[in-house]
Structures are given as structure tokens and as C-alpha cells.
Amino acid sequence: MAESEFVYVTYIRTTREKLWQALTEPEFTRKFWVDTVQECAWKQGATWTLKAPDGRVADAGEVVEIDPPRKLVLTWQNHLFPEMTAEGFSCLTYVLEDKGGVVKLMLTHTMNKKDSKTIKAVSNGWPHLLASLKSLLETGESLPGTDKWPEGI
Amino acid sequence: MSANVDLVFKALASPERRLLLDRLRADNGQTLTQLCARMERSRQAVTKHLKVLEAATLVVTRWRGREKLHYLNPVPIHEISERWIGKYERGRLSALADLKTKLEGEENG
Numbered sequence: 001m002a003e004s005e006f007v008y009v010t011y012i013r014t015t016r017e018k019l020w021q022a023l024t025e026p027e028f029t030r031k032f033w034v035d036t037v038q039e040c041a042w043k044q045g046a047t048w049t050l051k052a053p054d055g056r057v058a059d060a061g062e063v064v065e066i067d068p069p070r071k072l073v074l075t076w077q078n079h080l081f082p083e084m085t086a087e088g089f090s091c092l093t094y095v096l097e098d099k100g101g102v103v104k105l106m107l108t109h110t111m112n113k114k115d116s117k118t119i120k121a122v123s124n125g126w127p128h129l130l131a132s133l134k135s136l137l138e139t140g141e142s143l144p145g146t147d148k149w150p151e152g153i
Numbered sequence: 154m155s156a157n158v159d160l161v162f163k164a165l166a167s168p169e170r171r172l173l174l175d176r177l178r179a180d181n182g183q184t185l186t187q188l189c190a191r192m193e194r195s196r197q198a199v200t201k202h203l204k205v206l207e208a209a210t211l212v213v214t215r216w217r218g219r220e221k222l223h224y225l226n227p228v229p230i231h232e233i234s235e236r237w238i239g240k241y242e243r244g245r246l247s248a249l250a251d252l253k254t255k256l257e258g259e260e261n262g
Contacts, residue, residue: 005182007224009213010232108215127231134232143235 004116014137020069032132032142084118164209177225
């Protein structure tokens with residue numbers, strides 16, 4: 001099947017409820033997700049946007065499936081880079097599993113297109129953001145560099 | 154359990170397991186059969202290596218229909234590097250790595 005995809009897993013010492021909050025509430029997300037702001041009503045069919053600190057829409061899509069605090073599926077189209085916008089919608093899935101004291105977070109990002117530029121770009125960013133998310137939940141502090149929007153983008 | 158560092162180092166301390174990770178990096182989301190075909194190793198040997206990689210969460214699996222697909226999960230390696238690499242060293246280290254790749258002509262493990 002011609003598609004681009006990655007699956008990332010991290011274990012975080014927290015609860016599913018706290019992790020869900022960290023993934024969806026702007027005051028948490030901006031700390032580990034380079035100061036971006038997510039705007040969404042968090043219900044099925046709702047529009048989802050990820051905005052840069054200067055207000056530009058970086059990525060947008062809609063909520064395909066939402067089951068707090070277990071699963072969230074979003075469509076995702078990049079709006080900052082024309083070659084990525086042209087690829088259309090990718091699909092991001094978070095699955096949160098309780099493993100007794102730790103939560104397994106599985107993040108899948110897929111696009112029905114071989115060698116997708118969007119998938120390549122997000123696959124480079126996610127390991128750092130996930131490590132920062134883990135740090136934020138376990139120590140109260142995100143990792144240096146993940147609390148600011150990168151210069152020049 | 155939580156991205157156990159010992160398990161990660163143990164898993165990486167084998168050329169065959171590193172080769173499996175290389176194969177997944179080149180072509181992510183392979184079945185056991187695909188991985189075996191390219192490894193020239195018995196199914197049993199590859200399964201054993203994959204179990205060690207999965208225990209370290211360096212490989213994660215996902216079902217698509219009846220196929221179990223294997224994916225490279227770089228997150229534990231990233232967490233290890235975060236532990237020892239300082240905020241301002243990242244740029245210099247990546248410049249050094251680029252220089253090495255350029256001078257040596259190709260990537261090697």
C-alpha cells in the first residue's frame with residue numbers, strides 16, 4: 001500500500017486524565033509544543049487548528065474520533081509550506097493506555113501517499129515534542145527549546 | 154517498564170538488532186515475513202531479536218487487518234540523548250555529524 005506512516009510510543013508516569021489534559025488544553029500544549037495554540041471544541045466533527053504564536057494557522061483539520069481519555073483521531077493538513085499543503089490531509093491518532101502507574105501513549109501519523117513531505121517533517125519533530133511532554137508531566141518542566149516557536153518559520 | 158534505559162542499551166548491543174532497526178528506518182512498517190526475507194536469518198532468530206527490541210520499545214507493532222506491522226520507535230533513543238546532550242551542544246553536534254558524513258562519503262553504523 002502506498003502510504004507514509006510512523007508510530008511512536010512513549011511511557012509517561014502520569015494518569016490518562018492528566019495526559020489527555022496535556023494534549024488538549026492550550027496552557028499545557030504551548031509549553032511542550034513550541035508555543036503553538038490548539039483551537040478546538042473537542043467533539044466529533046469539530047474544526048481543529050494549530051496556530052503559531054503570531055496567529056498564523058500552522059496546521060488544521062477536524063476531529064474524526066474522540067473518546068476522552070482514551071483515543072483522539074484528527075485529520076491534519078499543513079498550512080505553512082505549499083508543498084505540504086498540496087499533499088492534503090494526513091491523519092494523527094493518539095491512543096492512551098493505562099499500564100498501572102504509567103500511561104502508554106501511542107501516536108500514529110499516516111498519509112495515503114508514498115514519501116510524504118508532511119509525514120517526513122512531523123516525524124522529525126515528534127520525538128522531541130514527546131520527550132518534552134514526558135518531562136513536563138513527570139517533572140513539571142518541558143525541555144529547553146520546546147517552549148518557543150523556532151526562528152525563521 | 155517506562156522506557157527502561159537498561160533494556161534500550163541491551164537491545165542496541167547487538168549488530169543484528171541494529172541491522173533490524175536500519176531496515177525499519179529505510180522501510181517502516183514491515184511484517185515479520187518481510188523482515189526475515191531481507192535478513193537471511195531464520196524466522197525464529199528474527200522473532201527473538203524483535204522481542205528484545207519490543208521490550209525496549211525501540212520497535213512497536215500495530216495490526217493492519219491480519220498483518221502485524223513493525224515500526225522503528227526512536228523515542229527512547231531521543232530520551233537517552235536528551236539526558237546527556239546540553240541545550241547549546243545540539244547544533245554543534247549536528248554540524249560535526251554532518252561533517253563526518255560528508256567526509257566519509259556515506260553513512261555507516
